[in-house]
Amino acid sequence: MSHTIVVDLGYGDAGKGRVVDLLCAEPGVEAVVRFNGGAQAAHNVVLPDGRHHTFAQFGAGTFRGVPTHLSRFVVVDPLALAAEAAHLVTVGVPDPFALLTVDEDALLATPWHAAANRVRERRRGAARHGSCGLGVGETVAYALAHPGDAPRVGDVFHPARLRQRLAAVRDRLTAAVGPLPAPDVDAVLAVFAAFRDAVRIVGPGFLGDALRRGPCVFEGAQGVLLDEWFGWHPHTTWSTTTFANALELLAGAPARRLGVVRTYTTRHGAGPLVTEDPSLRLPEPHNGTGEWQGAFRRGHFDAPAHRYAVEVCGGVDALAVTHLDVPPEVEICTSYRELDRIPVGRRGDLEAQERLTAALLRTSVGERYRPDDWPAAVESELGVPVVLGTDSPRGAPAFSRDTITA
CATH class of the missing domain: 3.40.440.10 (Adenylosuccinate Synthetase, subunit A, domain 1)
Structure with missing residues (x-):
């Protein structure tokens, strides 16, 4: 087949x-x-x-x-993934994460990517490009601009490196578009650690x-x-x-x-x-x-x-x-x-x-x-x-x- x-x-x-x-x-x-x-x-x-x-x-x-x-090739958003898994449980999928594997090289979307995406789109006014406001394109653009420093799924096994990369995302995007409504780095690290423990990350x-x-x-x-x-x-x-x-x-x-x-x-x-x-x-x-x-x-x-x-x-x-x-x-x-x-x-x-x-x-x-x-x-x-x-x-x-x- x-x-x-x-x-x-x-x-x-x-x-x-x-x-x-x-x-x-x-x-x-x-x-x-x-x-x-x-x-x-x-x-x-x-x-x-x-x-x-x-x-x-x-x-x-x-x-x-x-x-x-x-x-x-997927941009992985651990926060959104947790919310989706929670809904799947309510509709009869008892353990959604048991049915999931994630490639270690996939990009990680962060709250700063999503916030910057929304700021840029709002500033376009009537000339909006069209967006879902979740920062997927912003995540890809950041990785193209900073290929060696973009957070990836495998980074969740290296907390110090991940912390450094998340702080860099926050600082660079804040410098580019201004203050961003997003959690602090420690809060995001905690969510990403829970993601690491819940899913099977593969090579x-x-x-x-x-x-x-x-x-x-x-x-x-x-x-x-x-x-x-x-x-x-x-x-x-x-x-x-x-x-x-x-x-x-x-x-x-x-x-x-x-x-x-x-x-x-x-x-x-x-x-x-x-x-x-x-x-x-x-x-x-x-x-x-x-x-x-x-x-x-x-x-x-x-x-x-x-x-x-x-x-x-x-x-x-x-x-x-x-x-x-x-x-x-x-x-x-x-x-x-x-x-x-x-x-x-x-x-x-x-x-x-x-x-x-x-x-x-x-x-x-x-x-x-x-x-x-x-x-x-x-x-x-x-x-x-x-x-x-x-x-x-x-x-x-x-x-x-x-x-x-x-």
Whole structure:
């Protein structure tokens, strides 16, 4: 059995949690591997009996008893992790930390990163980039600026070194943005010590062993249209949201690349959404306007944008389509008026991506139609077979054409 990588081909919120939960219902899944992002992820799973959890750092297979591995590409937030574990206990997972391993090389997010993130975003005013306010991007930016001094998970075994690094984060970010509302270093050290004692922290060989034991589901965060290099700069994440990180972790092991799309395209907060239609008042029990993310926006299925995502990813093997119980007013946009196609730029060329953002803000919807068969229409528009479809957040999938992990 091969492994499966799950990515969102939109702006996030396409239903990755639901898809990963269904994949983990297959027998023999060894682990869910998180390969990007951090505590800002929000993957919702609702059980048939009504129990609900928004998975952030724990994998969306947790209700199935499938362990989670946080890889070196994840930004780990011990404070948020403790809060998430506490909620999992209330919904029937007796010992969440027993299902968790963490790579020692993963970055540690701190309260100073989160506070600095919020200060910077607030100061942008009407020109906000879009943020979850949890400091994930700030943590990555700090590590890029101070690569030898950024706190990492393995530092929890070296309290003196960790104290020095935490104090440096506090001092540098305070100097950059001003006073930050955050606990003192000793309080953060105490939380990180509790994290060290609660979780299993592993070295670089752990994941390779897990991959050899059985099939793993690689759970991506956010969406390809928010990618740090290929999204609409500056309304992007500090994270690689394509298959790239997962493929690096797999080190040549075979894997199926599964893209997830909704029947309608959505995004949180600022940035282009060409097909946006304020008249689409579709219910969103798990998405709404947030202090940092901004409004939750809805639009018709944006085939040009999703085709771009498939191209940026280097191709997709199969698709999962969610929200098949879409109302009749939702249609498929097949083209834009002022832009023939969305061009794929070079990794790292953020100036070109910023020009692309401006072009997308100027374009509008071209041809649009209402399909009789949503899975067949999405398959045709994106040129990728649809193998899984879901509607209601509870119960069995609406349809499944094969065993995804086989």
